[in-house]
Amino acid sequence: MPDLRISESIPTPAAPWWALYTRHQHEKVVAEMLESKGFEVFLPLYESLRRWKDRSKYISMPLFPCYVFVRGGLDRRLQVVSTPGVHMILFYGEDVAIIPDAEIESIRRTIEVSGGVEPHPYLKCGERVRVIRGSMEGVEGILVRKKNQCRLVLSVSMLAHSVSVEIDAMDVEPVGPTDSVNSVQSDQALDFGMIPEIPQVNPRQQARMQ
Secondary structure, X not given: OOOOOOOOOOOOOOOXXXXXXXXXXXXXXXXXXXXXXXXXXXXXXXXXXXXXXXXEEEEEEEOOOOEEEEEOOHHHHHHHHOOOOEEEEEEEOOEEOEEOHHHHHHHXXXXXXXXXXXXXXXXXXXXXXXXXXXXXXXXXXXXXXXXXXXXXXXXXXXXXXXXXXXXXXXXXXXXXXXXXXXXXXXXXXXXXXXXXXXXXXXXXXXXXXX
């Protein structure tokens, strides 16, 4: 009989997330076009009540205005920046800025289980907590208290943007101070650069986002 050997496959690391900066109110169009090109895209939305003189209506708005997240496909950046509505790719120094998987996953889970997610002023320090029960168990963020309500603030440190969701104070436990690495990253300026061709734009030509 032949000698049959079963070798264990080595898991392939997940492709990293990165971010695009789009033209104003072009987030949905950009996301749809990139998906049609085969890219994995994440565009977190929330319901916002808009009022007119004659009516009120809930509409879906981007949680991170002018940003679209893309997973992998860094070797196809030219296809991305040539997409109408894409303004530039987010850089950290001379490299494409990588968004931690944990931050993306926390925001994704929060959107899936809660209808009360909304943008929040960016926070990088405060009372850091972890959800210990319920559908958001394991999600970490910063706890803020406003009147009789507690909200869990989740941040994408590379963008210096935050969102928040209502949480019961009994469902969280403290986990210590905010991660120092994220604090250092968010303190530094973010560089944005267009990549119209394969060679990257000179860092001196990259636009700086205030």
